[in-house]
Amino acid sequence: MRVLIRGGLVVGRQAALADVLVADGRVHEVGPSLSARGASVIDAEGCWVGPAFVDLHTHLREPGNEDAETIESGARAGAVGGYGALVAMPNTDPALDSVAAVRFVLEVGRRAAIDVAAAASITVGRRGQDLTAMAELVEIGVRLFTDDGTAVRDPAVLRRALTYARPLGVRIAEHAEDADLVGDGVMNEGTWSGRLGLTGRPAVAELVTVLRDIELARETGGSLHILHVSTAAALAAIVRARREGVDVTTEVTPHHLTLDESACASYDANFKVNPPLRTAADVAALQRALRDGEIDAVATDHAPHAPETKDQAFDEAPAGVLGLEHAAALTLEALGGLGSDPQRFFDLLSRRPAALAGLRGPRCPQGLGQHGGWVELGDEAHLVVFDPRRQWVVDRATLQSRARNTPYHGREMTGRAVVTMVGGRVVARDGAPA
Amino acid sequence: MSTIRGRSLLSLSDLTRDDLIEVLDAAESFVEVHRRTVKKVPALRGRVVASLFYEESTRTRLSFETAAKRLSADVLSLAVASSSVKKGESLRDTIATIEALGIDAVVLRHRASGAAEQVARYVPDVRVINAGDGQHQHPTQGLLDAFTVRQVLAERQGARGSETGSALFAGLHVLIVGDIRHSRVARSDIDAYAALGAEIRVVAPPTLLPPGIETWPVQVVDRLDDTLEWADIVSLLRLQHERGTGRFVPSLAEFTATFGLTVERLTRVRPEALIMHPGPINRGVELDAAVADAPAAVITRQVANGVPIRMAVLFLTIAGNREDEP
Numbered sequence: 001m002r003v004l005i006r007g008g009l010v011v012g013r014q015a016a017l018a019d020v021l022v023a024d025g026r027v028h029e030v031g032p033s034l035s036a037r038g039a040s041v042i043d044a045e046g047c048w049v050g051p052a053f054v055d056l057h058t059h060l061r062e063p064g065n066e067d068a069e070t071i072e073s074g075a076r077a078g079a080v081g082g083y084g085a086l087v088a089m090p091n092t093d094p095a096l097d098s099v100a101a102v103r104f105v106l107e108v109g110r111r112a113a114i115d116v117a118a119a120a121s122i123t124v125g126r127r128g129q130d131l132t133a134m135a136e137l138v139e140i141g142v143r144l145f146t147d148d149g150t151a152v153r154d155p156a157v158l159r160r161a162l163t164y165a166r167p168l169g170v171r172i173a174e175h176a177e178d179a180d181l182v183g184d185g186v187m188n189e190g191t192w193s194g195r196l197g198l199t200g201r202p203a204v205a206e207l208v209t210v211l212r213d214i215e216l217a218r219e220t221g222g223s224l225h226i227l228h229v230s231t232a233a234a235l236a237a238i239v240r241a242r243r244e245g246v247d248v249t250t251e252v253t254p255h256h257l258t259l260d261e262s263a264c265a266s267y268d269a270n271f272k273v274n275p276p277l278r279t280a281a282d283v284a285a286l287q288r289a290l291r292d293g294e295i296d297a298v299a300t301d302h303a304p305h306a307p308e309t310k311d312q313a314f315d316e317a318p319a320g321v322l323g324l325e326h327a328a329a330l331t332l333e334a335l336g337g338l339g340s341d342p343q344r345f346f347d348l349l350s351r352r353p354a355a356l357a358g359l360r361g362p363r364c365p366q367g368l369g370q371h372g373g374w375v376e377l378g379d380e381a382h383l384v385v386f387d388p389r390r391q392w393v394v395d396r397a398t399l400q401s402r403a404r405n406t407p408y409h410g411r412e413m414t415g416r417a418v419v420t421m422v423g424g425r426v427v428a429r430d431g432a433p434a
Numbered sequence: 435m436s437t438i439r440g441r442s443l444l445s446l447s448d449l450t451r452d453d454l455i456e457v458l459d460a461a462e463s464f465v466e467v468h469r470r471t472v473k474k475v476p477a478l479r480g481r482v483v484a485s486l487f488y489e490e491s492t493r494t495r496l497s498f499e500t501a502a503k504r505l506s507a508d509v510l511s512l513a514v515a516s517s518s519v520k521k522g523e524s525l526r527d528t529i530a531t532i533e534a535l536g537i538d539a540v541v542l543r544h545r546a547s548g549a550a551e552q553v554a555r556y557v558p559d560v561r562v563i564n565a566g567d568g569q570h571q572h573p574t575q576g577l578l579d580a581f582t583v584r585q586v587l588a589e590r591q592g593a594r595g596s597e598t599g600s601a602l603f604a605g606l607h608v609l610i611v612g613d614i615r616h617s618r619v620a621r622s623d624i625d626a627y628a629a630l631g632a633e634i635r636v637v638a639p640p641t642l643l644p645p646g647i648e649t650w651p652v653q654v655v656d657r658l659d660d661t662l663e664w665a666d667i668v669s670l671l672r673l674q675h676e677r678g679t680g681r682f683v684p685s686l687a688e689f690t691a692t693f694g695l696t697v698e699r700l701t702r703v704r705p706e707a708l709i710m711h712p713g714p715i716n717r718g719v720e721l722d723a724a725v726a727d728a729p730a731a732v733i734t735r736q737v738a739n740g741v742p743i744r745m746a747v748l749f750l751t752i753a754g755n756r757e758d759e760p
């Protein structure tokens with residue numbers, strides 16, 4: 001099967017107008033005016049053609065909460081959003097804390113529309129005490145470990161994890177919020193929480209955990225990843241530590257890049273998320289850092305919840321929002337829209353997250369594709385054709401996810417994956433699964 | 435344009451001075467109804483008001499239900515605090531059920547901040563009256579506090595409150611003492627007094643101040659003793675220690691020693707000042723028992739004004755149009 005992607009801006013080592021011929025699941029030829037003989041043609045004029053997106057942070061809810069999402073439905077949502085691979089988060093029920101649990105996700109994932117990798121928890125049952133069988137989990141393809149949902153509360157346990165993981169070449173990823181400072185907070189602590197009478201989660205709860213984790217990574221020489229950084233202060237601490245040589249990477253979510261705490265004034269739990277939506281100044285700082293290349297990846301923290309659970313009082317509803325289907329448009333918006341640098345766009349959505357997930361290079365787990373490439377001859381054809389001008393309106397009724405908890409319902413977006421290709425096969429087209 | 439007539443009352447934060455005066459004036463006319471032998475007007479005949487209290491508050495519930503009955507409305511009282519919530523029925527389901535019964539308004543008390551906003555979204559055609567939502571707002575309490583202040587100050591001048599408009603609030607020194615952070619009453623009071631032109635000071639241990647207080651239209655004072663003589667109104671808030679807010683201070687005894695209105699402190703309050711408390715009082719915590727019974731205390735007046743204020747709110751939000759004047 002041959003597919004010709006014609007006339008797009010191919011974002012490889014350089015960005016240049018070219019055709020891409022895909023054959024037998026690989027990039028067969030890149031160049032001007034390629035012959036379409038024997039190939040089906042995708043018109044990519046005005047579009048950016050690059051490596052399919054890779055999400056570092058997807059909650060697929062299976063096993064345990066299939067009312068909210070399944071591996072199959074989450075992967076479909078990813079395909080529609082332009083993703084070729086995603087990393088399933090381990091806070092399922094049971095948690096992905098064993099070889100058997102991770103194998104289950106990988107095996108079900110093999111039948112999904114896109115590549116499904118899995119992170120495993122740092123501690124057994126995410127209870128913050130005993131380390132999981134990290135070396136064995138690495139053997140079956142785990143490249144990220146996290147107790148996401150919460151930070152590892154006991155610094156001795158985190159220190160042990162960073163130390164143990166060091167020779168395994170994997171990263172310890174932290175949901176950096178201090179549980180005691182967070183208390184029973186439900187939104188950012190500040191002027192809005194005070195007026196709304198909602199209990200706050202202070203920004204300093206993120207900062208103290210980030211600072212603690214950085215010092216432990218510095219001391220152990222371990223590799224640390226800070227999930228969904230949300231405040232200017234924590235981000236500054238990460239940037240500083242990296243300049244000082246600490247191996248720390250970070251990601252930011254589309255919602256923290258585009259929404260601030262004032263959205264909570266509606267008391268609509270679709271704006272409830274952890275860490276919470278922060279101040280407008282934090283949003284501006286995150287956007288600036290994104291453009292300056294100080295953030296490694298945009299990661300969705302796609303967190304589906306069954307409708308009846310979100311339809312509760314703000315302080316009772318679970319935290320989390322959907323992300324996969326609108327992340328790329330929001331990333332483009334945060335980068336500055338049409339005039340933004342397509343290289344940076346693909347670095348943030350594909351190349352860096354692919355590298356951090358171990359989906360790029362020699363350590364790519366068996367059975368999963370090589371993602372985040374340069375669109376060069378011989379590359380596996382995990383590609384996205386992204387139209388940065390395409391306008392569309394988010395409608396929660398038409399999402400591929402089983403859940404409906406998007407904070408962007410009714411919002412007009414600019415930019416959409418018009419074709420997503422995994423292994424040379426079109427898996428989604430124009431917002432619908434193929 | 436009036437933002438109260440024919441609209442839900444969820445918060446006092448979006449009411450203008452004219453809106454507030456409209457409610458106070460209407461309440462004054464309903465005080466007169468109370469003096470009649472037949473304490474009922476037909477203003478809301480044929481209308482149905484549901485009272486939905488997810489948090490038990492006999493006093494507020496009875497006050498609303500009495501107000502509705504005096505306006506000749508039919509009252510549908512759902513004791514949800516004890517029944518359906520425990521069966522796991524959601525707020526949305528309960529509201530849908532009672533909406534099907536053809537209600538005109540719902541009076542809602544809920545432990546969650548924002549519950550009234552949510553219900554108003556669920557049933558856009560029904561007037562929602564917030565009878566207290568979590569730590570957010572308690573609009574009718576704010577209104578009745580302002581009403582009581584105007585009533586007492588006007589009486590001293592031999593006038594009716596309605597003859598004074600908002601004049602008596604101009605530059606009035608209102609001191610609010612205690613747990614501002616967790617108090618829906620404080621938020622509604624501050625909105626009302628600020629819109630009416632009063633000067634507001636708050637005094638509390640810093641742990642009981644809400645985040646962002648510096649953006650509120652109030653001046654924060656550290657010590658109660660430094661500001662007692664300044665006050666025309668001393669408004670005390672309930673310390674809700676049964677909900678764990680006691681943890682925000684080292685002990686109740688220390689709170690009383692530093693922020694309680696003791697008999698000794700009462701001597702430094704100006705003689706013409708009013709002492710207020712939304713109730714229920716923790717005697718010996720926010721104030722000494724004897725202070726609650728002092729002549730300056732208008733706490734029983736506040737309670738008595740609950741019915742006329744709620745009549746005014748029900749009437750304006752449900753009937754709405756001027757042609758329906760009582």
Ligand SMILES: [Zn+2]
Pocket residue numbers: 148149150175227228274275301
């Ligand atoms: Zn997280």
